[in-house]
Amino acid sequence: MSFINYSSREINCKIVYYGPGLCGKTTNLHYIYKKTNPDSKGKMISLATETERTLFFDFLPLALGEIRGFKTRFHLYTVPGQVFYDASRKLILKGVDGLVFVADSQVERMEANVESVENLRINLAEQGYNLDAVPYVVQYNKRDLPNAVPVAEMKRALNPRGVPDFEAIASEGNGVFDTLKAIAKQVIMELKKGQEGG
């Protein structure tokens, strides 16, 4: 649910990074934070445990410049991945405009990936959203690891709808901005559609 302010000429959109615990969601945001120039980013907020596991969410506000005279801001959020934080995940999905699913390419995490997509689908449906109809991209992260599952196999298991998908090594930044750009594009195009339709 974007926020369009005709008075201050601003558009605000909310993007959520979803995925199983330790797949690299927070790492994506850290990299974006590190590579964005100081005037276009706010503080990155991490509500984390002492061992740096995400407890509630990470938050990174990004100001990306103007579209048609409107300042465009993206608010990036991550969710905590661990199964028992489901209540928190649901809260963060409220009002989401676009979703990035970060998958962990390691073979032993495939089951966790599949479960997490299912969990995403259910939590979205609870709020009346359909995963097959929202702006959505998939990232296959940790491609550097020797036990990475072939991409074709990951696509089959995690991206049957064939949304834009990207290989990534988030810890080195590979694929991070491609992913962000792709979801930003979909969200803005959706905004355009919404305006036309209404």
Added chain:
Amino acid sequence: MIGSDLVMYDEEFKLIDAELQRLLSQSNAKVVFLVDKNGQLIAATGETENLDTTSLASLTAGNIAATGGMAKLLGEKEFSILFHEGQRDNIHISIIGQRVILVVIFDQRSSLGLVRLRVKKSAEILGTIFNQLLQKVETGKGPSKGADSPFAEITDEDIDKLFG
């Protein structure tokens, strides 16, 4: 497409801003701001220069969402008022008309009683303004509809340019 977008027009923005300023002065507060439930800052007034209002907005919404989750577990509809007391500053948070959150930050120059009283009055006024805004959006009276929408013409290049 997801839910209904929050839209703000100049007329309502000015009314909201004026009401926040009135609340600020009548309650002797330091800062007053409005956030939507998804964490987006709508308007702020007062001593905001050294305050990270964007982060505060996001955390306020997270806070309301979390206590809303707790309320549900207890069989309550929601906790409509939250109060955090600090050594120097205090935060009073209240929900207005289901959708927006009003935050007042104050110190010893004010008091919880005064803030509560003034917030109650302002909540009614702000509620009315937001209803007017929603009506405008629903009936399509605002500038967002039709061919003059600034977004109708967005191209792929516009989006690419965002990322420099």
